[in-house]
Amino acid sequence: MCGIIAAVAKRDVADILLEGLQRLEYRGYDSAGIAIIDSEANFTRHRRLGKVQILADDVKEQNIKGGTGIAHTRWATHGVPSENNAHPHLSRQIALVHNGIIENHQALREDLIKKGYLFESETDTEVIAHLIDAEFERSGSLFDAVQTCIPKLKGSYAIVIFDITDPSRIIAARSGSPIVVGLGNGENFVASDQLALLHLTQRFMFLEEGDIAEITDKEIHVFNNLGDLVQREIQESNPEQDICEKGPFRHFMQKEIFEQPKALLNTIQGRLSETQVITPSFGTDAASIFSKIEHIQIVACGTSYNAGLTAKYWFESLSRVSCDVEIASEFRYRHFIARPNTLFLTLSQSGETADTLAALRLAKEKDFLCTMSICNVARSSLVRESDIVFLTHAGREIGVASTKAFTTQLIALLMLVTSIGKEKKHLDDKTELSIVQALHALPQHIEEALTFDKEIEKLAKNFTNKQHSLFLGRGALYPIAMEAALKLKEISYIHAEAYAAGELKHGPLALVDAQMPVVVIAPNNDLLDKLKSNIEEVRARGGELILFTDKTTAFQKDKNIKIIALPYVNELIAPIYFTVPMQLLAYHVALIKGTDVDQPRNLAKAVTVE
Ligand code: F6R
Numbered sequence: 001m002c003g004i005i006a007a008v009a010k011r012d013v014a015d016i017l018l019e020g021l022q023r024l025e026y027r028g029y030d031s032a033g034i035a036i037i038d039s040e041a042n043f044t045r046h047r048r049l050g051k052v053q054i055l056a057d058d059v060k061e062q063n064i065k066g067g068t069g070i071a072h073t074r075w076a077t078h079g080v081p082s083e084n085n086a087h088p089h090l091s092r093q094i095a096l097v098h099n100g101i102i103e104n105h106q107a108l109r110e111d112l113i114k115k116g117y118l119f120e121s122e123t124d125t126e127v128i129a130h131l132i133d134a135e136f137e138r139s140g141s142l143f144d145a146v147q148t149c150i151p152k153l154k155g156s157y158a159i160v161i162f163d164i165t166d167p168s169r170i171i172a173a174r175s176g177s178p179i180v181v182g183l184g185n186g187e188n189f190v191a192s193d194q195l196a197l198l199h200l201t202q203r204f205m206f207l208e209e210g211d212i213a214e215i216t217d218k219e220i221h222v223f224n225n226l227g228d229l230v231q232r233e234i235q236e237s238n239p240e241q242d243i244c245e246k247g248p249f250r251h252f253m254q255k256e257i258f259e260q261p262k263a264l265l266n267t268i269q270g271r272l273s274e275t276q277v278i279t280p281s282f283g284t285d286a287a288s289i290f291s292k293i294e295h296i297q298i299v300a301c302g303t304s305y306n307a308g309l310t311a312k313y314w315f316e317s318l319s320r321v322s323c324d325v326e327i328a329s330e331f332r333y334r335h336f337i338a339r340p341n342t343l344f345l346t347l348s349q350s351g352e353t354a355d356t357l358a359a360l361r362l363a364k365e366k367d368f369l370c371t372m373s374i375c376n377v378a379r380s381s382l383v384r385e386s387d388i389v390f391l392t393h394a395g396r397e398i399g400v401a402s403t404k405a406f407t408t409q410l411i412a413l414l415m416l417v418t419s420i421g422k423e424k425k426h427l428d429d430k431t432e433l434s435i436v437q438a439l440h441a442l443p444q445h446i447e448e449a450l451t452f453d454k455e456i457e458k459l460a461k462n463f464t465n466k467q468h469s470l471f472l473g474r475g476a477l478y479p480i481a482m483e484a485a486l487k488l489k490e491i492s493y494i495h496a497e498a499y500a501a502g503e504l505k506h507g508p509l510a511l512v513d514a515q516m517p518v519v520v521i522a523p524n525n526d527l528l529d530k531l532k533s534n535i536e537e538v539r540a541r542g543g544e545l546i547l548f549t550d551k552t553t554a555f556q557k558d559k560n561i562k563i564i565a566l567p568y569v570n571e572l573i574a575p576i577y578f579t580v581p582m583q584l585l586a587y588h589v590a591l592i593k594g595t596d597v598d599q600p601r602n603l604a605k606a607v608t609v610e
Pocket of ligand 1: 301302303304305347348349350351352353356400401402403486487490605606607
């Protein structure tokens with residue numbers, strides 16, 4: 001989604017802002033822009049369609065100077081990707097960048113047109129610039145103008161504004177989209193994501209919902225939604241955790257796939273003893289809350305939703321608690337009935353996904369036992385607003401296609417399943433021990449799965465000229481087939497559908513011919529014989545089978561069956577283990593197709609708008 005960076009400094013800030021934008025590229029965007037003023041209030045604005053580098057080349061050529069500026073990467077919501085629609089937007093003296101969506105922009109636009117404002121873009125953002133300008137003209141104070149306009153906006157926003165005749169200050173405001181202030185020495189910065197500022201400072205202040213901040217090079221004044229001056233905590237970043245280099249890897253996605261053993265280890269560390277899941281790692285009240293749970297409602301989007309679907313199998317078989325899983329954008333707009341003593345559980349890498357956050361806020365108004373989130377970003381809105389939080393320690397995920405966030409969500413979920421089962425006395429010590437042993441062994445198994453990289457790279461060639469593909473699985477491996485299909489779609493743009501293998505004959509079998517790669521996740525488990533029948537159904541129709549199995553299953557290769565046989569692992573952790581070769585497959589197919597692996601077209605890392 002869109003990205004913001006801004007600065008008030010004594011030095012020239014164009015390069016700083018452009019580097020910040022480059023750090024935000026992973027979020028997804030289609031155009032970029034920058035506006036800067038120098039100490040004599042000489043103002044310039046540049047906007048370009050396409051990559052930040054195009055804007056950077058332009059800015060360099062023009063040798064732009066000035067210590068106060070705002071910059072933005074835009075991911076189109078209202079209006080096509082174009083230079084005119086790119087931010088910053090101007091209204092007389094006002095320059096403004098915005099993340100989010102203004103839902104009542106049409107009504108505001110009509111009103112402003114009646115007042116004589118001319119619109120240069122199709123965006124909802126330009127409405128905010130004109131609205132503030134109208135107030136600014138009336139009051140003469142930019143801060144007061146922002147404060148007066150904010151209640152008129154419906155929707156979500158993070159905005160940064162300055163008066164192009166006054167280099168001394170910038171104003172930032174948030175509601176529904178994050179804003180962080182970076183504290184420098186005699187200079188201050190603002191961004192939508194801390195990552196954009198890590199080359200400038202390690203000290204941060206996170207604005208809260210409804211905050212408006214006035215920022216000069218020396219001071220930061222924050223006012224809450226009641227207009228009171230408030231102090232927000234200053235937090236130091238952890239440079240090791242925040243590191244975001246590719247190292248020897250070609251792409252962030254590849255790096256993140258290979259980081260999984262460490263990410264999984266970090267996620268279990270201190271939370272598992274040799275024999276048990278340590279329930280207080282879910283919070284001091286976790287044991288008493290867990291013992292009361294009668295139902296679990298999981299809500300999430302995309303990859304996180306697939307993690308939830310996997311957990312449903314575990315919740316119902318291991319902790320013997322019923323579980324529903326729903327896509328956040330559906331959940332939030334339907335009439336749902338909260339069953340008694342239900343744990344409302346959100347899953348999210350970013351903790352800022354608009355639909356998931358909205359679902360959580362809705363749930364807080366209903367009669368749920370407790371809200372909980374499993375999340376990878378400690379300072380996210382989801383974490384701040386949930387009653388119980390369990391952080392996955394995957395480290396920062398930059399590749400748009402989620403990899404290590406998914407496997408760490410799964411390991412967190414398996415720990416949660418075990419803890420709830422234990423606190424409800426539905427799961428005995430022996431089962432807990434076998435889960436815990438399997439969890440301890442998992443990072444090493446993932447290392448082994450990663451050694452199949454070269455074999456999978458060869459296999460990826462089978463997708464070279466393919467337009468469509470099917471992914472099959474059964475039981476807890478079915479959501480893994482869904483995740484595998486999602487990964488392939490996202491980064492290679494090949495159409496991929498996942499089916500529960502038993503569904504094949506109810507329709508999708510009609511698609512199967514020699515042009516259709518059918519990927520089957522087929523480890524040795526209770527459902528293997530059933531799956532073998534489904535495999536035969538494909539084989540009989542000339543489908544091109546690619547089996548991901550383990551060495552104990554004794555499948556025979558032939559010219560229509562390609563096999564990757566991994567070492568056998570305990571079936572409890574097989575969904576996590578088999579995810580890794582699926583990620584490698586998607587990655588290598590994308591390399592063959594020559595797509596932008598880390599920033600696939602039309603996609604954004606954190607979907608902060610509906
Ligand atoms: C897929 C992917 C998306 C996200 C989804 C939810 O690779 O990254 O489908 O999983 O947008 O995002 P989070 O987990 O941040 O809520």
